[in-house]
Amino acid sequence: MSELSCDIGIGGMTCASCVTRVERAIAKLPGVQSVSVNLATESARVQWATSQAEEDAQTQQARLRRAVRDAGYEPLAAEHLENKPEGAWAGFMPVAVGLMLSAPLVLPMLGDALGQHWMLPALWQFLLATPVQFVLGARFYKAGWHALLAGSGNMDLLVALGTTAGWALSVWLWLNAPMGAMVNLYFEGSAVVITLVLLGKWLEARAKRQTTDAIRALHALRPAQARVITLDGEVDIPIEELLVGDRLVVLPGERFAADGVVLEGETQVDEAMLTGEPLPVHKTVEARVTGGSINGEGRVVVRVSATGTATVLANIIRLVEDAQAAKAPIQRLVDQVSAVFVPVVLVLALATLLAWWFTWHSVEVSLIHCVAVLVIACPCALGLATPAAIMAGTGVAAKHGILIKDAQALEVAHQVNTVAFDKTGTLTLGQPQLLSVLLAEEGATSLPLTALTQDAKHWLGVAASLQSASEHPLAHAVVQAAKTQGLGITSPQDAKAVVGSGSEGKVNGQQILLGSVRWMNELAVPLGALHRQVELLQAQGATVSVLAQRTNTGIQAIAVLAFGDQPKPGAKAALTTLRARGLRLAMISGDNMGAAQAMAARLGLMPNEVYADVMPGDKAALVRSLQHSPNGTPHVVAFVGDGINDAPALAAADVGLAMANLNAEGQRGGADVAMQAAGITLMRGDVALVAGALDISARTVAKIRQNLFWAFAYNAAGIPLAAMGYLSPVVAGAAMALSSVSVMTNALLLKRWKP
Structure with missing residues (x-):
């Protein structure tokens, strides 16, 4: 048994009573689970259960159209809203x-x-x-x-x-x-x-x-044709015929026909209609581009990564x-x-x-x-x-990069009195940099990247090899630091991620672990001389990871890696604006309390607004606790996050707001989780959009x-x-x-x- 949904246009409705009559007529059909008729869009959305998907879908749609006609109305194609209006005086x-x-x-x-x-x-x-x-x-x-x-x-x-x-x-x-x-x-x-x-x-x-x-403006972003590189040269084909892997040529001023990755060239891309960001985004080789955005001054060659309903633009249209x-x-x-x-x-x-x-x-x-x-x-x-x-409301919000998933989120958002933020990637840039490496063998002396010893470089290369299989922001920082040092990176064996803690795998035959201090404490790993430096770095606001090796005699700490992140531009002002609206604020972080408090101070948050050492799986429980005050008064909580691990918290909150974080590389961060768990998607990583979403609600x-x-x-x-x-x-x-x-x-x- 599966569930299908269908949209159908309905002509001839004139009032609220028509809506009720059409809904009753459709609801009587066998298998219909729910039906919602909208007078303003002159359409209906129907969901039904079926066991034979394709055959039943065709039969059900025929029955659906017949039911609409029998009720006295005209069934129309679901795409009737996409048709361009005939002019200001059409139908006069x-x-x-x-x-x-x-x-x-x-x-x-x-x-x-x-x-x-x-x-x-x-x-x-x-x-x-x-x-x-x-x-x-x-x-x-x-x-x-x-x-x-x-x-x-x-x-x-x-x-x-x-x-x-x-x-x-x-x-x-x-x-x-x-x-x-x-x-x-x-x-x-x-x-x-x-x-x-x-x-x-x-x-x-x-x-x-x-x-x-x-809706019309979003549909208009899709060009009718794309210029594809074939064995016979460059050929224009309809975008409906595009396949993943095709190579497209996009000239200056043209729209990208589909999502893809830049293979050749360099340009600036206008993504304003997708993200609300007025400034063009710089794109180079390996950068991701989004279908519907406008190419700037450079000619680029793009490899198609998504077409049709799988593109970002299609998801945006579907959300609206x-x-x-x-x-x-x-x-x-x-x-x-x-x-x-x-x-x-x-x-x-x-x-x-x-x-x-x-x-x-x-x-x-x-x-x-x-x-x-x-x-x-x-x-x-x-x-x-x-x-x-x-x-x-949803239309103008989409124009400014705020995608509201459903009417319930829109109606509840204006009641929010508590806003909880994930720290990394939401309030901070989410692009931490490796600042220093501390080796236990060298007396836990802090070594900046510009003065690494050969041993420190060796272990940095080992750490980068292990992290090359991870998508975590800290892993990217380690890999990038190793590349900057010109170190060789090999693929790890049996690499696995320990959610919220770190990762483990074999590098050059050695069993290596790299993760949080909390994880090392759980594993009873003695830090020795590194312990004092760890406390000092955490007090200074650094995020600390421990590199360790598993041997026959146990797990031995080898080095400490210190990372630093920066607050997002405008984040502090945005939080001040939210506080001025009378909202209670909270920052949730998996970092230690010292690092979290240091970042909170830079963002203008109070110490009692910080929740540190929170595992990803515990964020949802913390959100639920924020919904209940000590005196028993319920709070309406909005949670703002940007990562896959934020999905439970986004779903647990009264209103989930997910930041897509379309960065310079075109990576969408939390876009996927936004489409799944959050009621509202912020198409760019601007904290000020949180206040905007609550305001438009x-x-x-x-x-x-x-x-x-x-x-x-x-x-x-x-x-x-x-x-x-x-x-x-x-x-x-x-x-x-x-x-x-x-x-x-x-x-x-x-x-x-x-x-």
């Missing part, structure tokens, strides 16, 4: 026709205000209003009829019922009026309401296109799409309300009709007030309030609440006013259209946000 023609036909009907109303009587003959009113009612308004009848067949209601049903009642009343009054008598007709009300609703939907669709700008397709927890309240909203409105409209009729008013007056209730109660704004804000949630307030307020105030006769159908239609447009416009204000 029906609105323009409605305005032209409705204008002569509204003109007499304006004339009355000026003391003029420009009333059109009843036949002319009928001829102008009827095409608007039944041609331009046909979409409302079709969708409303499907809603009735499904035993539910939606915005279209309310509009169709309300305007039809107004049109039919006008026809009845006209046909039953005495010959030559002036009769008050309501054709203009029905025609103007339909035109205003169409205008509102057009403005809403135009605003929706702006909320999907982030997931966030925009997901529902925030607050949306559950909207779904519950929308499920009963239309039936309640129909009851209120009927009650309004009967109340006015039973209080000795005419049928036409009663019916007009009933129509006003039906029109103003359309729940369009209610369905758009949450998804519009989420789309705008707070602003997006604020927009959601504002939108929901106004969406409910329109109906809460409008329905009673319409029922009491203070609103005409025309004014009700304008207010209903304005509610949707105002919600979308309010959400689009987020696009102006900057970290």
